[in-house]
Amino acid sequence: MNNVDHPTIETLSDYVHGELSERDDAAVHAHLAGCSACAELHDIEARLGEVLRAHARAEERELPLGFEARIVDAAIASDASSATGWREAFAWLWRPAIAVPVAAALALAIYFGAGAVNPPLRSATIDATSYVESHTALAADMPFADSSALPVTFASEVSAR
Secondary structure, eight states: OOSSSOOOHHHHHHHHTTOSOHHHHHHHHHHHHHOHHHHHHHHHHHHHHHHHHHHHHHHOOOOOTTHHHHHHHHHHHHHHHHHHHHHHHHHHHTSHHHHHHHHHHHHHHHHHHHHHHSOOOOOOOOOHHHHHHHHHHHHHHOTTSTTOOOOOOOOOHHHHO
């Protein structure tokens, strides 16, 4: 900020109250050192703040006797009522009109959900072709056995044609 750009009254007020950033604070400080008009506005702003603080201290009143105790008692009572309200809300959830349908829905969800999590076991299937081929090979290994079966081959309709 140079001597041509003067700070606004809001900027001077923020400077007096220490609310400017370090960069802006340094710029206003440098400007006030070289500009007497802005330095006079700064002094007026600082004096106005002092007058207002002195007036506020002079007008300060004491609280009535027992006022603080009534505030504390009201805060304790509101805390107690909020705790009671929570208990009442929890008790309301356990009323039969609410608890029975919730329990039924939960039981149904568990019953039907268990099937989805653990699907039923499937029985193993045996490929008949491999079964017959296995026994045919076994019979071929023991050709002189009494129960030797004749070799069986399967022919599909496509290979038969």
